[in-house]
Amino acid sequence: MFHSRRLASLAGGPAMLAVSLALALSACSGAPQRDKKTPQVGFSQVTLTDVPLEIELPGRTAPFRQGQVRPQVSGVLMRRLFTEGQLVHQGQPLYQIDPSVYRAAADQAAANLVSAQASAEAAKVKADRYKPLAQDQAVAQQDYTDAAAAARTSAASVAQYRAALASAKVNLRFTTVPAPITGRIGRSLYTEGALVTANQTDPLSVISTLDPIYVDIQQSSASLMKLRKEFADGGIKEVGKVKLILEDGSEYPIPGTLEFSEVTVDTTTGTVALRAKFANPDGTLLPGLFVRTRVSQGKQSKVVMVPQGALSRDPRGGATVMVLGTGNKAEIRKVTADRTIGDQWVVTDGLKPGDKLITQGLGKIRPGQVVIAVPDSTPQGIKAHDKSSPQKPSAK
Incomplete structure (x- = not known):
């Protein structure tokens, strides 16, 4: 009994081993078939193509023009003639300084001119009367010489007083302080009753022209030199457009133009100043605003x-x-x-x-x-082969 079971076991061992080897070979033969599937x-x-050469640089807005409102005569401010923050025009009156002293000076200069004109007229008449008498030797020649000199001196006095009157009128006109440029005026640094002088340090107010507006940019000298070399080699074509990114991350809708680059390098920072100009019709951009700029300094060709x-x-x-x-x-x-x-x-x-x-x-x-x-524009894209789809793309 035991011997028969032993024989059966020995007979079944090789058969099982053969089946196992066959299954392993079958599994191994399937793997290469999947690897050979062409992806x-x-x-x-x-x-x-040509692409823009853009670099992002920090910048700060600056007024297109800026005028300081300053007194040209000394006196007490009587009135402020504008509303802070409004648009003012060149020549528009902004402040009124007490004119009484300057009006009196102008009146005095006018009176002095009239007196000088009267003296000059009398001196001229006397000189004209002495001239024929001196020729006839009815009066001494020296008397005629003195009369002619007195007439010329009187005429010079008239010119001096006329100039003094003009100066007095100018000072009187300066008691009304006008706007030096057209633009938006800021706050007033002086109020009514303040004493102002012609040589004071602070202006009365500041006017800024904001449309258009400048953006001052700083670029490293190394990158600028590299850019100029690429220009010289012909790999870049200059265009000079500038985009503006505001502090809230939004893009300013109006592109600007690069106006110029400074001719010297800042020795402390190693940067070169660039200046761009932007239209600002709605007054969105204010002076002193920190912004980021995308400067298109050229077009890179054949990339x-x-x-x-x-x-x-x-x-x-x-x-x-x-x-x-x-x-x-x-x-x-x-x-x-x-x-x-x-x-x-x-x-x-x-x-x-x-x-x-x-x-x-x-x-x-x-x-x-x-x-x-x-x-890559083919609709079926690059999906794996589907057995249900007999169509196969052709190799290119």
């Missing part, structure tokens, strides 16, 4: 725009992409990409027109692998 990827044709998902970095930080090579094999390509615009990398070297850049399905391919390539 499908999406590609885009490489074309060259390739690559989606961010299609570009990767190697351990050393080098940029690489995958392209379709001979026989529809995926090839890795080193490129130069130093900056982004939106969701795309700007590639300046490594790709040429006509290259087929793999943009979809990168996660399931490796360099040297044969792939099925379809344009």
